[in-house]
Amino acid sequence: MPQGITSTRTSYNAQTKAMELAFINASTTIPKQYPKIFNEWTTDPKRSIATVEPIAELGLLRGRTEGGAFAVDNPVELIPVSFTYSTYGLTSYVTEEAQLEDPLNLMAMLPQMLANSERYTQDITIWNTFNFSFSSLVPGSDGLPLCSSAHPLGPIVTSTGVSSLTGLTFSNYLSTAPLTPESFRQAEILFETLLTDRGLPDRRTPKYLVCGPQLAKTAQEVLGARLAPYTNQNQPNTAADQAEIMVVRYITSPTAWWLCAGPGDWAHGGDSNSLVVGYKWQSRVKAWYDNPTGNYGIRTSYRNTYGFVNWRGIVGSSGS
Secondary structure: OOOOOOOOOOOOOHHHHHOOOOOOOOOOOOOOHHHHEEEOOOOOOOOOOOEEEOOEOOOOOOOOOOOOOOOOOOOOOOOOOOOOOOEEEEEEEEEEHHHOOOOHHHHHHHHHHHHHHHHHHHHHHHHHHHOOOOOOOOOOOOOOOOOOOOOEEHHHHHEEEEEOOOOEOOOEEEEOOOOOOOHHHHHHHHHHHOOOOOOEEEEOOOEEEEEOOHHHHHHHHHHHHOOOOOOOOOEEOOOOOOEEEOOOOOOOOOOOEEEEEEEOOOHHHHOOEEEEEEEEEEOOEEEOOOOOOOOEEEEEEEEEEEEEEOOOEEEHHHHH
């Protein structure tokens, strides 16, 4: 018998008592949270691996002597970023006997239960991009996590490892800084002073302050107060209303926080982050009857990939 099959003995109380009401112990109104931050990405449906080829743009114009030739420059290919698709799914069975002897009508509830499970699985896994954003075990193409104090500008592969076009690095990591108006301002400064892979000025607009439920009150104090919180100096709070607070229940750290640009034209260097999620399919529901046993089966599945192409547009702190 398949594991997890619903039989006439699954719901003991329903089979032995006159039950008047059944309900699903889960809300069906919790929307997905990740689409507000992540870029939806469409890739080649024939390939199980998707690769992005980052390009370093041209450098500055240079002066020339009269009658001489202008300097020549060309775009530079950087380290490619590859994403592998994975399939997630879940199946539930109901015996032939339980299809009839089903006081709670569990068989009719299975489609909604599977829909809930799929929605929660997507959010939980995709938000791990943030949960592991400080971990060296989940590196980007430059060998560093999403939030790092030493991202090389224009990372390229050399005989000795990852190098830089400019010799410069850039930080999008505030270490363990707690969320305060001052640390929020430091995150804004990193956005304002952002550099391209050529070391030229770049700009991403910070739109969302992302944190877990435990930090929501602090975020509201930091971004909601007109006067600076945690002081009696009666000075204006420069962080007030500078970003939208996004409280994410799937963030596992009670102290970590991130200032993020929104989704947008990430593939062409637009004013956005480079967090991506791509699907080959979603909510592929299939139901069937197994003739030899009479069992009813229903399953749902999706196939996706997710992660980050580039670290720009994100500044994070693991919190104190």
